[in-house]
Amino acid sequence: MHYFLMHQKCISSVVSHVILSHLVDAVQLGETIYPMKEDFIMVHLQHSCSHCSTLMVAGKRWVCHQCKSFYICDSCYDSEQRLEEKERHPSNSRDLHVLHPVDIVGVPEDTKDRDDVLECEFFDTRQAFLSLCQGNHYQYDTLRRAKHSSMMVLYHLHNPTAPAFVTTCNICNNDIEAGQGWRCEECPDFDVCAGCYNKDGGANHRHKLTNHPCVDRNAQNKEARQMRIQQARRMLDLLVHAHKCRTAGCQYPDCRRLKGLFGHATRCQKRAAGGCSLCQRTWSLLQLHARTCKESKCTIPRCRDLKAHLRWTQQQSESRRRAAVNEMMRQRAAEVARS
Structure with missing residues (x-):
């Protein structure tokens, strides 16, 4: 009996230690992300009760059309009805507000995603996506640039065979459309548009120019x-x-x-x-x-x-990228300090 009590105390102490460690980790995580809270977007998938803060996922919620963002659950509504009139919602007003029931639309049983899986090599790794954004100057520092960059990312996702990087003419610096440019096979990154090729500047290049791949290709x-x-x-x-x-004689192809x-x-x-x-x-x-x-317990050999x-390869690549960024920031800080 004493052994059982001691064993139970040991279990309770271990459980308490685990709970405290999780609480400490949660507090540290909160302190870490608090300075960056403006960079996060919080989305409420379900309404929470204004009294008990419980997420209302089934049944009904009671809504006040006169007060903005006031919702209470069924249990809080029953407790509200048992109070005196002067203590009911709103408690600091002479006039009582009427609460209206609204049915809660729950999560459907069939949650299977029926959309086709879109595959694109630029989204396989972080480095590939970073190279795509750097090569095309996709930026998110302003709203206008973020809209353009998001639309271009969606374009590359739905058109994986389209040219990923826009080619510019080395003479007029205009963008070259697919099939409308000429490229030098010997000089690195020398491209000429059709208009400049017909002029003396493009046609008199010291090396032979070949036409870009067309849309049919x-x-x-x-x-x-x-x-x-x-x-x-x-x-x-x-x-x-x-x-x-x-099956020994399986007929599967x-x-x-x-x-x-x-x-x-x-x-x-x-x-x-x-x-x-x-x-x-x-x-x-x-x-x-x-x-x-995507299965965590896959049985395939x-x-x-x-x-x-x-995962280890991606972590190593990410570590090298972070080290390169830190070194670049350190060099910039040293240059600013010297100046």
Whole structure:
């Protein structure tokens, strides 16, 4: 009995320690983000009760049309009705306000996102997106620039095969439309628009100029990319099926072939690092699955290890980027101090 009481006290002390540690972490997090509160946007998905501050997610809420942003829940409304008239809402007024019931629209049962997944290489990593914004001068320091940058980001997301960076003419400094410019294959970043090419300045360049890819080639690239995406999705579906399939004579297309590929990978002595082409194909398929997998407890072989390696790689890239930014800021501060 004494042992049980001591054991219960130990459990309560551990629980108290865990709760206190979480409270300390919450306080530290609040102190950290408090100076940046103006940079955050708070969105209330549901109304909260003006009395008990409880989120009202089901049932009814009682609304006052005369007072702005006054909502109370059913329990607070019942408590309000039991009070004397002079203590009811609003308590500091002679006239009582009428509270009207409003049905709360809850979250629908079917929350599955039916929109197609948009894939674009510029949004795979933070560094790729940063390069896109830097190369096209997408900025968010003013409202006007933020609107333009947001629309251009959406354009790149819905048109992944379109040219990511705008080419300018080296003579007139105007933007060159797709298929309307000429490029030097030897000089780096030398482009001429069609108007300047017809003049002496563009035509008398010391190297040969070739025409830019036209819109039709971009359309062909878009069709080829769509085919590659569909093929990759079929391979990922086949990987998930083959991993779960236990049928000896499965009629699923290429199921037995992929099972044989996995069987070879477990027995092979050369491995992918040794130059085995079959193991390299298996490893590439597993890497592709790990980049698109969203399940935390995925049972596909090596999926968790590959996702952990991807996170580590991104963290290393982010650390190098932060170090470069800090070094740049330190150099600027040193230059300002010297001046």
